[in-house]
Amino acid sequence: MEPPPFKGSGKVLVVDDEPILRRVAADDLRRMGFDPLEAGDGLEALQVFAANRDQTVLILMDLTMPRMDGEEAYRRLRRSGAIVPIILTSGFAQEEILRRFHGRGLAGFLPKPYRFQALAVAVQRALGSESGRPGGADHPSNKFAVWLPEWSAGDLRIDHQHQDMVQAYNQVVAALHPGTR
Numbered sequence: 001m002e003p004p005p006f007k008g009s010g011k012v013l014v015v016d017d018e019p020i021l022r023r024v025a026a027d028d029l030r031r032m033g034f035d036p037l038e039a040g041d042g043l044e045a046l047q048v049f050a051a052n053r054d055q056t057v058l059i060l061m062d063l064t065m066p067r068m069d070g071e072e073a074y075r076r077l078r079r080s081g082a083i084v085p086i087i088l089t090s091g092f093a094q095e096e097i098l099r100r101f102h103g104r105g106l107a108g109f110l111p112k113p114y115r116f117q118a119l120a121v122a123v124q125r126a127l128g129s130e131s132g133r134p135g136g137a138d139h140p141s142n143k144f145a146v147w148l149p150e151w152s153a154g155d156l157r158i159d160h161q162h163q164d165m166v167q168a169y170n171q172v173v174a175a176l177h178p179g180t181r
Helices: 019-031 042-051 070-079 094-101 116-126 143-147 160-176
Strands: 011-015 035-039 056-062 086-090 108-111
Touching: 011 019, 011 042, 019 035, 019 056, 019 116, 035 042, 042 056, 042 070, 056 070, 056 116, 070 086, 086 116, 108 116
Parallel strands: 011 035, 011 056, 056 086, 086 108
Antiparallel strands: none
């Protein structure tokens, strides 16, 4: 068993209608140091997230589920003001998913089936830990890094209309947490 590449903390909501896939993802996240929460569909995810909003550092959510799919749950979470990073998982083509979510602040995508190492890398990226500065999972005072990764104004994942907003966000994070760069 390979040790995790980093240690995390906080609650991670795992949303998948397949109990075995939820359990495996939860076990992997636990190995990384997280406290996993589980939900079987989008409706349950909204309820679990609402009850654990302040402690949840990440959501790992399947795209295709009964009652409420991942796309609708994603929209509702964002409309409710949730800015926690969300990684989507799916057996569908990655290009299609990324096209559908382009410019919507998706923290990552994991094609199913995925292995522990791919999950660990996606979680680390979503929490901002790979850039050399303390990530949200490792550094409790770096709460803003948990919300969104640092973007540059030239990042092609965002449209030109949002470049000023991204620059302002990065300035606020730098002012509030001067030691994180």
